[in-house]
Amino acid sequence: MTLTVRVISPDQTVWDAPAEEVILPSTTGQLGILSGHAPLLTALDTGVMRVRAEKNQGWTAIALLGGFAEVEKDEVTILVNSAERGDAINIEEARAALNEAETRLNQVQAEERQSQIQANQAYKRARARFQAAGGTV
Secondary structure (H helix, E strand, O other), rough: OOEEEEEEEOOOOEEEEOOOEEEEOOOOOOOEEEEOOOOOOEEEEEEEEEEEOOOOOOEEEEEEEEEEEEOOOOOOEEEEEEEEHHOOHHHHHHHHHHHHHHHHHHHHHOOOOHHHHHHHHHHHHHHHHHHHOOOOO
């Protein structure tokens, strides 16, 4: 049996196809979903989702920028603020954005709490995009 997987952002459907397995970046850690999984509703963190469409094929990486996932009756519905397939991301641009975000994060003063939170979120987004494009951190 396979899963029906949909990744939906406000402006597009990023993935809508059957899959054998899904790995999600939940707020409590990585979460693997296979056919027959118990019903579940979970919050998603900014990170990389991995989808394996067929048993002996490779994985497709998708950068997710926060949202929710619902699993019910072999259907996985993922609603996110933004998502981007790794094969659509230019790895060099993603690397440059990650380096810039890391520099900004390191320059923020500890007492500037709001700036620190924004810089940390920008770093997590840049890291997820870089990893989805195939880079390692």
